[in-house]
Amino acid sequence: MAHARFPERTADVAANLTSPVLGRPLCANGTPWILYIFEECVENVWEYWSVVIGLISMFCFLLSTLPQVYEAYRNGKVEEAMSFGFPLFLFSGDLSSLIGCVLTSQLPIQIVAVVFYIFTDLLLISQFIYYKIKNRSSKKSTMLKWLCFLWCSISTVALLILPKFITDNNTSVNTQSTSNSLELSGYACGYLASIFYLSSRFPQIYKNFKRQSTEGTSYMLFALAMMGNGTYGLSVMVVLPALTGSKQTFILKHLAWLIGSLGVLVLDVVVTTQFIIYRKNCSGKTIKKLKVPEVEPLLCEEEELSTF
Template sequence: MDTVNGCPIKNEVDLELVQWIAKATGSCMYGEMGALSYILAKELISIGYLSLFAWLWAQLPQVIKNYRNHSVEGLSWLFLFNWFLGDATNLIGCLLTRQLPFQTFLAMYYLIIDVILCSQYVYYTKLQSETYYVLLSPPEAGTPTSSHSSHTIRSNGRRRANVMLSLSAIVAIAGAMVTPPTPYALAGLPPAMSTDDGMFSVMGGKFNGFRRWFKLNDRESVGRVFAWACTTMYLTSRMPQIYTNFVRQSTSGLSVLLFIAAFCGNLLYTLSIVSSAATLDGGERADFLWEELPYLLGSAGTVGFDFTIFLQWVYYGEGKLFFHNLYYGRKSWELGDSSDDADAQSLADEDEYCAASSSSSSSASSGSSQTVSSIHPPGEEREMY
């Protein structure tokens, strides 16, 4: 029998060998669907790792921004709280369903970042503010304090309204990672990946560990419940942040890089699930999509929310300022950096200066006109140009 790189020209069901794949890689793939499965499998590896990379560094810009600003202004505490709960359920799900050590370590990493963000929120809104007010001497009796009090109330209100941005991105990865019936569900890795001797490998149209819901044992059923709980928190986590931005009419204090990374991570993970389903046929595809439904909803469902926050960043001025600085050559390596407020103030000062100059110039013109009028009594004014 004729072979190409050890692969028979036809398989047992009389499908033709895809010879270019056999010659290039030595893999025996037959028919058009075989070629498609091979291409998608290779692409899934790249998509999965890109998604994982996006999530690994997604929250770090927000942590750095909070530290530089010594403030968590701009974050919604509900957003942060949902995110923390999502990561906690994610870690519990990984432990209950005996996920790979790498997956469990990732879940721990995300939870640690959440703890750092929560610690920053507590410190900058509670401990630091208390220290600041202790250092302030109390006002003298009879001294008007209404202005100071109103400023303090506004400042505290904004600070509380601002806190919880960073946890939502982690919930996203949480939903992606808790896959009770399948050992291949890594936070950013495609479901088509399984383990073989500790290495990630793609199994064409067959997925190791694939089982129907009614075959799940009690431990895995609990893990499934945690997966849906995580997905629910992930889907709802952005809503408080969007509302906070709307009320404040600003996204200052937020690191838009977090939401850009979340958008990319969610989009890539969704593509990995859909692409994996494309390698299956008939009922297998439907079963697979049903199996991955919580993770599909958790990733695809939040893409629109992430994009909405990005639009708010542009609409409320921070994005416009960034692109203005970028266009005119000002260096601003972090989107929405803490220097934004200073730049905005600088631009405002320039506008105020121009307005003042224009006003003084018009008043000078008016003064000169009055001078002319006083020199030349009514009826004797000379025509000025």
């Protein structure tokens, strides 16, 4: 889900964008808003659309889990529809991505985005545990509601403070040259995150296959994730014609995130196929549940009238 938009960015990029003598930007022909927000010099149409498509990708990921949160709140049967491995692997992937972003000195906006991803992962996990305990217990526990409310409140406050703490710490570290070992560790975390993202889909695919149904899960989660992963891959590829350096080196630096994004995109196509195939099964069961209570009383009334 989460990804590093500029994994090759090092600590001295921001310093190179301004003149040490005059304090003026060296990127005279660059796009002002991209230079201000991302500290990146974009001077041609290929790089411009790469940034715009990357922002669309980030926006899709930010919204992807919210439909599932609402769906779980609406039906209250999360454990029946969703595999616990799905949010757990997502959380592990986003946590690994956050560590990778910090070690490779990513932009503050990327760190904030990853922290938001972690927040939505925790929300999904909390919902799963809450409804699992609630549905198993015969009585509605007021204590359980208060514990969940307290947990969500503490998580929200912690995740609001965490980006500021990380970015401030990251800025102080950026004054020194980042060691190669730290960068290598960051890229290793990127590959680890890709493995977690790929692993997140398999438990849900198996769960859908075992149930022969996708009822209780929101397709918008997977649709937005597909859009996010597809646009991320496109944002990386579209900048290739404008590169002056080695294209192979550029792809290698993005390879971990490309494997995770495009690999998950393929698996989400499998989930989409399941939604199409199992939709008939869901609709058939729903029609039966709706029709049987209405038909049976009518048949009983007809039998009683025929006896008179």
